[in-house]
Amino acid sequence: MRTVGSLLSRRVLIGTGLVLVMLLAGFVGWRLTGGGEYVAPTPTAAPVVRADTEAARASLEQLVTGVREGAAPDGEGAAAVAVRNAHAIGVEDVTATYVAESGNVAPDGSWTADVEMSWRTPGDPVLTEELKVGFDADGAITGFSASQGTRAPLWLSGPVEVRRTGSTLVVVQASADVADRYAELAATAVTEVRKVVDWDDPRLVLEVPANGLDTALGAQQGTYAAVAAVTATVDGSMKAGTPLHVWVNQDVIGDLDAPGAQVVITHEATHAATDAPTNTHRPMWLVEGFADYVALRDTALPLSKTAGQILAQVRENGPPEHLPGKAEFNTRSEHFGAEYEAAWLACEVLADAGGEQALVDLYEDTGRGIGLEKALQASFGFGEDELTARWRTHLSDSAR
Incomplete structure (x- = not known):
């Protein structure tokens, strides 16, 4: 093998030498025949691709005009879909201001820009967001x-199905059948909530994105992965009186049966009816427990279904020492579902002790800023220590 390798090496070297000699000979001949000075060719520069910002601004103006006049462009392009969505939902007061390119223009002439957009859904304030808008080479x-x-x-995130009644608005990124299902859940939720609390002019808005809640709510990925639904202000603020919407996680609620899905939507409707997200006075266990009390009020589900997680914990570790606080309701908590069940059972204890109206009075009094201890004494004749003791006993008895 070594011998063969040496021969191959010599042949390569010899071949290289011959090529070099031939190149030198050619160069000398070129010089002798009067060739001019050798000049290397100038490299050809790649053409500069620029964003057609004027065409982009014209497209944004066409979008705004289309929403204002209810005239969608032909086809299934993003602008045409957005205009149709806006018309179905009732979006108004749309503006779109081109800010600047976001990143480089692609070789095919397409690019993304930052665009400040504002709009208003009936019953809501004007919302303003800086969004990323994609454009093709023609703008x-x-x-x-x-x-x-x-x-x-949602109205800018792809095709939607819209369902509305006098008290509900449901916007769904899914099929017509799925939208019908959520519309029925919303209507039933309004009826169930009004049996317990005063909701004289009900307005329940459900937004159901196709892929989870994180993008729809501007949250870090994974924040709401295990959450079935969230009630929040339309602008992300905590200002009292700001309109509320319910965002529904299809990835979670889609796996629930009809009674389970109804409990979720009625729970969130209770938050919406009582402005729970913007009221910071009530303890968290009362906020969540009361919403579950309303949602489960007319169900005949056994405790194994409605409180299975917390009862399993009680069997293993005994009842908790205190009512669940804000930290226990963290969406990433290991026992996230059990805390809701524990809070609901605390409200059940109160309703059994003083009746439903006493529980409603407690919820309303604490919402007005009356301290929990004082409100408990006024409605039930005992304070938080006695409530905790009764609740722990109820948990222990139920876990047997």
Whole structure:
């Protein structure tokens, strides 16, 4: 093998030498025949691709005009879909201001820009977000997405199905059948909530994105992965009186049966009816426990279904020492579901002790800023220590 390798090496070297000699001979001949000075060819520069910002601004103006006049462009492009969505939902007061390119223009001439957009859904304040808008080489809109930390509005996120009644508005990124299902859940939820609390002019808005809640709510990925639904202000603020919407996680609620899905929507409707997200006076266990009390009030489900997680914990470790606090309701908590069940059973204890109206009075009094201890004494004749003791006993008895 070594011998063969040496021969191959010599042949390569010899071949290389011959090529070199031939090149030198050619060069000398070129010089002798009067060739001019050798000049290396100038490299050809790649053409510069620029964003057609004027065409992009014209496309945004066409979008705004289309929403204002209810005239959608032809086709299934992003702008046409957005205009149809806006008309179905009733979106108004749309503006779109081109800010600047976001990143480089692609070789095919497409690019993404930051665009400040504002709009208003009937019953809501005007919302303003800086969104990412895609454009093709001709400046036509190719898509909308949220910037980091901003919310992606459903009407700009692809085709939606819209259902409305006098008290509900349901916007769903899914099939017509799925939209019908959520519309029925919303209507039933309004009826169930009004049996317990005063909701004179009900308005329940459900937004159901196709892929989870994180993008729709401008949250870090995974924040709401295990959450079936969230009630929040439309603008992300905590200002009292700000309109509330319910965002539904299809990835979670889609796996529930009809009674389970109804409990979720009625729970969130209770939050919406009582402005729970913007009221910081009530303890968290009362906020969540009361919402579950309303949602489970007319169900005949056994405790193994409605409180299975907390009862399993009680069997293993005994009852908790105190009512669940804010930290226990963290969406990433290991025992997230059990805390809701524990809070609901605390409200059940109160309703058994003083009746449903006493529980409603407690909820309303604490919402007005009356301290829990004082409100408990006024409605039930005992304080938080006695409530905790009764609740722990109820948990222990139920876990047997």
